[in-house]
Amino acid sequence: MQITKPHAALLASPGMGHLIPVLELGNRLVNHHNLHITVFVVAASDITTEKISQLLDSSPNDHLDVMLLPSVDISGIVDPDTNMVTKIVVTMHESLPALRSAISGMKIRPTALIVDLFGTGAMPIADEFEMLKYVFIASNAWFLATTIYAPFVDKKVLDDEHVDQKKPLKIPGCSSVRFEDTLEAFLDSNDPLYHGYLSVGREISTADGILVNTWEDLEPKSLRALRDGKLLGGVAKAPVYPIGPLARTVGPVSENRVLEWLDMQPSESVIYVSFGSGGTLSSKQMIELAWGLELSQQRFIWVVRPPLENDVSGSFFTVGNGSMGTVDYLPDGFLNRIHNVGLVVPMWAPQAQILEHPSIGAFLSHCGWNSTLESITNGIPMIAWPLYAEQKMNATMLTEELKVSVRSKELPTERIVERQEIEMMVRKVMLDNERLGIKNKVKELKTSALKASSKGGSSYNSLSQLTQDCENRLQCLKVKAQGA
Incomplete structure (x- = not known):
């Protein structure tokens, strides 16, 4: 050419x-x-x-x-x-x-x-x-x-x-x-x-x-x-x-069961959970996250990777141990109990398309800057769950300065975040009155981002x-x- x-x-x-x-x-x-x-x-x-x-x-x-x-x-x-x-x-x-x-x-x-x-x-x-x-x-x-x-x-x-x-x-x-x-x-x-x-x-x-x-x-x-x-x-x-x-530009996607499932959910009723292309959790943390999502009684999509064997979260481009053909690392009976409200997706999901879907109400994110911008430009509040690199700085900016997210009391890389705290964070961005301030702020940033570009x-x-x-x-x- x-x-x-x-x-x-x-x-x-x-x-x-x-x-x-x-x-x-x-x-x-x-x-x-x-x-x-x-x-x-x-x-x-x-x-x-x-x-x-x-x-x-x-x-x-x-x-x-x-x-x-x-x-x-x-x-x-x-x-x-x-x-x-x-x-x-x-x-x-x-x-x-x-x-x-x-x-x-x-x-x-x-x-x-x-x-x-x-x-x-x-x-x-x-x-x-x-x-x-x-x-x-x-x-x-x-x-x-x-x-x-x-x-x-x-x-x-x-x-x-x-x-x-x-x-x-x-x-x-x-x-x-x-x-x-x-x-x-x-x-x-x-x-x-x-x-x-x-x-x-x-x-x-x-x-x-x-x-x-x-x-x-x-x-x-x-x-x-x-x-x-x-x-x-x-x-x-x-x-x-x-x-x-x-x-990320949203392009055409062939038939996808995740998007089809989202089409059947009420507006802003689903929390999307993903830790990016390089993030994995420990076995203990994955169990607590599963229970926290279940206890929150909120609809969710969770992109799951096999867990690590260590006791804390946080891996950089490391695939965990285990096989995606099993669910041994999830609580007993979890998939049966949540089949009406939750969707567990192995390894990968079309994130850009998911975040722009009207059924998404919040994003539990590792705070990678790509994911952060995708969330902001779609006006989606966040739960900050940083794992590595500059994500901890990003989480602090999102929570304390921009005020478009909530986070755990301690870093997930330092201790296990327990199910009760996860339940509280999910409900805070999906149900509680506090979500309105976060939602309004992220909508303002969405407008600001569109104007800037x-x-x-x-x-x-x-x-x-x-x-x-x-x-x-x-x-x-x-x-x-x-x-x-």
Whole structure:
């Protein structure tokens, strides 16, 4: 296909959670800003050519191409028990030669490279090919501010005061990060993840710009801090473009028993329970959750994965033990007792379609930012159940600042949340008077999100400014080249 539009390339880290927002950004740049986009996808176990085709079929676009880079073997580099974030970082590094080769072989090379959080190591390749380089943060502005500020925090403050003494980590101009909400990367200064994460934070500010999946009215304080160099000690050097919300596009779905079941339920009567593509629970926690849902007497859809054998919740892209062909990990008689009000779905469900269904009244979520935005843009209140990564920060923002969710008294990763508390949380967002305030607030955010991303809205204009800045820079480079 001959490319007649300005051309940019996007690089997606391994995993559907990374690929989906990158594809949504690509679609937005094509449909609203007249670019041609090539998305380079680093291979992962949950990403196949077939899966990519399904995603593209849901929002077909003649000016968006996807190239799956060859898979790399990192078994000789990292231990099998190494945490998933480190594995992603190593995989991205080992995929750089394939990316360089792919760009070199393109008849018309992109004029800009946009990488996600774990792709900052690819920015020197952009320099090699004289491409502009941008970083896309698929999470929120508070997380971005924490990431780029942390490398410049005195080691005594980060290690001794924050981790050892468990004092909040102060982020100038932003909300502080409580120790219980902190990122796993900060917990052990001897772990390669610690140094790798701080390195990523430094690299982000060397980009020509930073795109972040939020919008002005959602996070005015954090965005102000990112733009005011004095507030973050001058470390936020790159322009910041809030371009969200980029939430999953709802495409056509073949016949699905979950959606058919939802069609038969009353409006806003069902709570959807899912922990994302990487979240699993312990056996004990799964039993308590089952009893809590049953005791609440509310309709529900629960996407279930086999449990872990440890005593706490929280796994990052780890499949639990057991077989999905059995229900040994659910309470005896549970499925028979709830068959009129609940639906247990093994492994996967069409989440975007479920959350936009009028029968959904609340979402018990792991607080991944993709799921959070899907919930907000559909006006759905949440029960926050964070498991890993920045989800604990997200849960605090949703509950204490935005006030669109409720949460357990203690983190689910620290202790078992018992059935009585689960029952109370479900009833609070589905029945109690408190739900009205939460519901009204999330409806306001839904309206705000739609306004931001519509033509003339803050995020639309921000992405327009990005494309204009890109064109201006390219013109300067052309003039410079002609002068040489």
